[in-house]
Every structure is written in C-alpha cells, then in structure tokens.
Amino acid sequence: MEIRKTLTVVLAGLLGLTAGTAIRRLSPQSSELRSPEPTVVAAAEKLESTDTLENLLKLEGFQFHDHAALWMLDAKPADLAAFWTACKARPDTASWLLYFLFSRWIILDPDAAEKAAGEEGIGSLRWAQAIKEPDAIVKRVDGMPAGETAAALRALAEFHPETAIKLLVANPALGIPEVLGRIAGRLAVDDPKGALNFARLYQIGHLPSVMRAWSRVNPQAALEWLKSQPAESLNDPPLDDFIAALVEENPKLLAEIAGRQPVGRIRREIERAVFLKSIETDPSAGLIVARANQSPRIAGEWFAEIGRRQLAAQPDQAWATFEGLLEKCPDAFRMYDNLSTPNSATWEKVELRGLKEFTRSLLDVDPARTLDTALAAQMKRPEGQPDPWVGALSTLADDWITRDLGSFVKWLESQPEGPVRDGGAGLVAWTHAARQNFPEAMRWAANIRDPEHRLSRMEETAGRWARFDKNASNEWSRSAGLPDEVRGKLMETLEEDR
Secondary structure (H helix, E strand, O other): OOOHHHHHHHHHHHHOOOHHHHHHHHOOOOOOOOOOOOHHHHHOOOOOOOHHHHOOOOOOOHHHHHHHHHOOOOOOOOHHHHHHHHHHHOOOOOOHHHHHHHHHHHHHOOHHHHHHHHHHHHHHHHHHHHHHHHHHHHHHHHHHHHHHHHHHHHHHHOOHHHHHHHHHOOOHHHOOHHHHHHHHHHHHHHHHHHHHHHHHHOOOOHHHHHHHHHHHHHHHHHHHHHHHHHHHHHHOOOHHHHHHHHHHHOOHHHHHHHHHHOHHHHHHHHHHHHHHHHHHOHHHHHEEEEEHHHHHHHHHHHHHHHHHHHHOHHHHHHHHHHHHHHHOOOOOOEEEEEEEEEOOOEEEEEEOOOOOHHHHHHHOOOOHHHHHHHHHHOOOOOOOOOOOOOOOOHHHHHHHHHHOOOOOOHHHHOOOOHHHHHHHHHHHHHHHHOOOOOOHHHHHHHHHOOOHHHHHHHHHHHHHHHHHHHHHHHHHHHHOOOOOOHHHHHHHHHHHHH
8 A cells, every 4th residue: 555655646746747637537636736735645546447458558548648557556567567568669658657657667676677678768767766766866867878867857856856956056067947947846835935046046937836826825925035036136027926916816915015115116016016906997096096196207107007098998088198197207208217337327218118008009099189288298397398399299209200201291380380390390301311312301401490400400411411422412502592601501511521
C-alpha cells in the first residue's frame, strides 16, 4: 500500500504538470492542480484497473494513457518490461506516461529498469531516479550528458524544489528556463513570496497567476512584497496583477488599501483602478471625483477615461468632458517629468495616459468641433499664458493635417484674422514644405499677417527649398513680387544656405 501511495503522489504530480487533463478523467472528485493534494491522492488510491496488458495495448489516445496509468499502479516487473517494449513501438506514447512507468519500475526492480532503459528511456529513468533518490542523483549530475541532466532537474524542480535550488546555486549553468519555471511554480504552492523572489533572482519573468492568487488570499502580504521591491521595478506587471486580483472581487478593499498608502506610484495605480471600476456604472459621478482630485495630471487622465466611454454612449457629452480636462489640466499636452541620474537631471515629455486615444477618437468623429473646444479652453486661460498654438491646439491640428489637410484648411479659413489664423497658416506652410510643395508653402507663409512671424516662416521655407532646389528658390524669390525688404532678407538666407 505504501508503494501504491507513493506512486499515486507521483502520478498526481505528473498529471498536474499536464494541466490535470487525465486526473479529471481518473477521478471526478479531483480538480486541476499543479501539485498533489490529499483529496486527489485519496481519490486515485481507491481506483483499480480492470485491464489486462493485451486489451490495454488495443486502446488509443487519452483512453490508452489513462488506463495505462491506473494499470501500472499494481503492475509487476515483467508486465512493466513488456509494456516498455510495446511503448517503444508506439510513437503516440506521452512522455509523462514513460516517466510514470520508470517511477514504478525502479521501486520494484531498479537494476532491471536501468538495464532496459536504453537510449529511448534514459531520460525517463533519470527523471524517476531524481524523485526516488534526489541526493544520489545530485552527486551524479556532473558526469551526466546534458539530456539526462535536464530530465533529472525537471523532476527535482517539481518534487524536490529545495534540492534543485541548491544544485542551481552550485551549478548556475544548469538554470535552463524550463527548470527555473518549474521550480518557481512548485514553490508557489506553499510559498508565493519565495516563488516571486526566485523568479526575480533568476530573471524568468513575472508569475501572474501566483501574484494574483496570493493577492486574493493575503493582500497585505502581497502588497508589502511589492513595496519592498526596487522603485524601478514598480513598472513591472506584478503591481498590475495585484490590482487586477482585487479590483473585480473586492474594489472596496482596494480603495481602503489605497487610502493607507503614501503618495507615489502604488497609490496612484490603485486609485486609478478603483476609479476606472467606478465609472463603469456611473461616469457622471466620475466627473465629480476627477474635478475634486488635487493633481492636474491625475485628474486629466481620469477625464480622458470618462470621455472615451462617453463617445460610445453619450458622444455629445464627450466634448464637454474634453473642455473640462483642459480646464483642470491646462498643460495636458505639455507634461514633462524630471528624470534624475547620478550625474545629471533631464526633462522628458511624458504623455497623459489615455489622452492620445481620447483626442484621436474625438478627431475621428468631428475634428472641427474638437479644435474649437481646445481653442475655447485655451482662450479662457489667464493673460500671460502660452499662445494658442502651444499645447493642445498645435497637437490636434498636426493630427488633423496628417489625416486631411484640405478640411483643416477650410476650418482655418473660417477663423478670424489674428494669432489663431497666423499660427495655422504657419503649420500649413510647414506641411507643404515637408511635402516638397515649396511654392504653395511660400504662398501660405506670405499670407501670415504678423510681419515678424511671416518673415520667419518665409525664411525657413526658403532655406529648405534652397537645399532641395537652389535655382527654383532663387527664381521664386526674384519673381514673386515681394517687398524689397522681404526679398532682400530671403536672398540673404539663400546665400547663407549656398
């Protein structure tokens, strides 16, 4: 009975590795488990095979494998030898069944099993030996071929993870991804923190299912682990997994956790998740929360999320939300972060999350209304703030021009003379020059009303034209009927670019 119990544990572990497909067939009381559980073992121990070797070998697919596994629990050495001979002639035999075959065989007759293994079964033999005698197999690793070593390590990783870790510490070169992943998965059953630390130490990626399961069972411990990680690693998926585990099942608890955290990325990401969950059912309440937020950047991101949802269900309200975004966060299109390094500090532009998707969706529906909204918000800013074409209006216009220059021109021509129309004309001139349509670019530049702005744009365009076609730019400057002062400035620019 003790042998049968040991083999049942091995079988449950093997079938757990293959996503529990066969264990569910063997016992309806079991569930999809990564490692043996008492309920699985007990259920499997009660099962008995009614097959003979002869009728067993007539089966195929899952039936063959499931029935063979049960049959082997009580098979004798001679039967196992005959079964092994038959398996070598069956290309459909799954590797897990061969692992189990040798696990049974080395208990009953280890010498016969080793002698019979041959090249086809040596990996399965080493796998079984690693489970039965882990310390002995560790002593043999140095002399093993790579394939045998890998098989033994896979078994150690699943059934004796502590031994496998000790072996890796002594022999780092053995740390192949498959083995590392199995060790982490096995550790996760009893020690999720240890599994996550192991995954970070060996750089095998994050373990989303481990982090999520741990977060549901013990959110405080999972959170403390997150907070213990280096600051730069908080951009990693584990924080997202922690939030995802709780936001659906217990958003109230998640909100309480956020309120207890200091200002920083963890609090910001948790609050964002709670906010997004809340606006699924009540976007209007979300607007009140967004307006009340003291951080312009965070408020802007929340407005963008609300607006994206409104476009699908309440499109007319989306532009009002966009205007509210710009009022709450006037520099939404000009956000920068201070990035400090040991030797210097630099500023890097960091887009407001969700802003690009929101505004592009607005432009898809009604680009003119979108620019009108941005312009109205810009004009409400106090004196001394940047001109209309710094920030939202410029960014949105660039996007619209890229899509459809002609429709942007129609909108621009409907604007009164002044900074808005001049700035737009400059953008159109720049666009034509970029497309190497220089005469049209010069025409637009010449239509700018502000003298300083007009001359600056014309000089820039002339310089670009000269680098592309010197003669054509000279000829246009001479024959365009420009005032003498303007023509003289352009000719100086062309000479400088010679």
